Amino acid sequence: MSTRERDPYEVLGVGRDADEGQIKKAFRKLARELHPDVNDHDPDAEEKFKEAAEAYEILNDAERRRLYDQFGHEGLRSGGRVPNFDGFGSISDLFQSFFGGGRADGPRQGQDIALGIELDMEESFRGVERELSFEAVDRCEHCNGNGAEPGTPIKTCERCGGQGVLQGVQRTPLGDIVRQVACDVCDGDGRVAETPCETCDGRGRHVGTRDLKVEIPAGIDNGQRVRIAGRGHAGERGGPPGDLYVVAQIRPDSRFMRDGDDLYVAVDVGSPHAVLGVTKTIEHFDGPLEVKVKPGSQPGDIITIRGKGMPSVRRRRHHGDLHVVVNVVVLKKPTKEQKKLLQELADSITPDQLDVGESLTDRLRRLLLAR
Secondary structure, three states: OOOOOOOHHHHHOOOOOOOHHHHHHHHHHHHHHHOOOOOOOOOOHHHHHHHHHHHHHHHHOHHHHHHHHHHHHHHHHHOOOOOEOOOOOOHHHHHHHHHOOOOOOOOEOOOOEEEEEEEOHHHHHHOEEEEEEEEEEEEOOOOOOOOEOOOOOEEEOOOOOOOOEEEEEEEEOOEEEEEEEEOOOOOOOOEEEOOEOOOOOOOOEEEEEEEEEEEEOOOOOOOOEEEEOOOOOOOEOOOOOOOEEEEEEEOOOOOEEEEOOEEEEEEEEEHHHHHHOEEEEEEEOOEEEEEEEOOOOOOOOEEEEOOOOOEOOOOOOOEOOEEEEEEEEOOOOOOHHHHHHHHHHHHHOOHHHHOOOOOHHHHHHHHHHHO
16 A cells, blocks of 8 residues: 555545645544554554555645646656655654654653543532543553563564664755664564564554543632543553543533632522512522622622632632622512502602612623723
8 A cells, every 4th residue: 555656635535725734634633543553453554554644744745745736656756855765764753743752762651641521510619539431552461561472582673683763865955864763663662572462463552441530629610630640541662651631621500600719690689679688598509508688789789708619729728709699680460569569669769769879881881891
């Protein structure tokens, strides 16, 4: 399988007018699907991965893409821009640029894992322990990660002579450039298993399902994450594992809205109660909470209760505040007796009793400026 016979646009599944971002996105998607470390069900996955990498090399280089568009693969060969790596060299460079690693001598740390977890606001308020199940690349226990069937030797790689690297020549307008790349046989290790491990096919790692209990701290907000060191994908050649990041996704609450560590809640108050004052009960996460609405409260007035907001993740033993917004509700369908009483009340009201100290226009202007 070779992109010298296939159209690189077809290999990546993009149009000829695709921009750099579309090309990179298409290659990233294919690379994640086809890389041998994660694809063990398609026997042609490695060849397909190399094919996609070679196609990306052509289309990601403006000059090589121009030559291909004008003259096809023959134009690339005659233009002297095809590196002499027998089809293996720069694939490792591409994988390195996309996945933060790449084939190289010595140990390599495993990649990180990110998982989303949905929480109710009350779970966020209290903190919660969750059991997570996810797929991860783990070290093969059968071969202890060395890729060899237990009891069989690991020998020096014949292709690279144990160096782990190969040299290739790239022709450029300025002359030939000698480059070193990781050996495609031993993957830069310098050694190969004489009898590959039957469990992991000699890779030293395999994809498995992992179960893990995770403590989510009280007060975590939407988009914040919990880092669990060493629980990401397994490293290679004795390298340390990556980390696991659990990202919180907080579902909206029917009662409360959150702003930082503060909570906001609206409380309905009948217009007579707003005039006379009333005590309302709010179902808080900590239990019923009594709120005193003072006489003469106006629509939109805010009652602040210190320390009844969300616990702070960053500041130990600190809580935000609870802001209760007064929503004055007008009486609907009053009885005849109520209408009579309301009329008597309306007739008795004087203009100075309606002075709230701030006009509606001024209040709206202040609220808009505060946004």
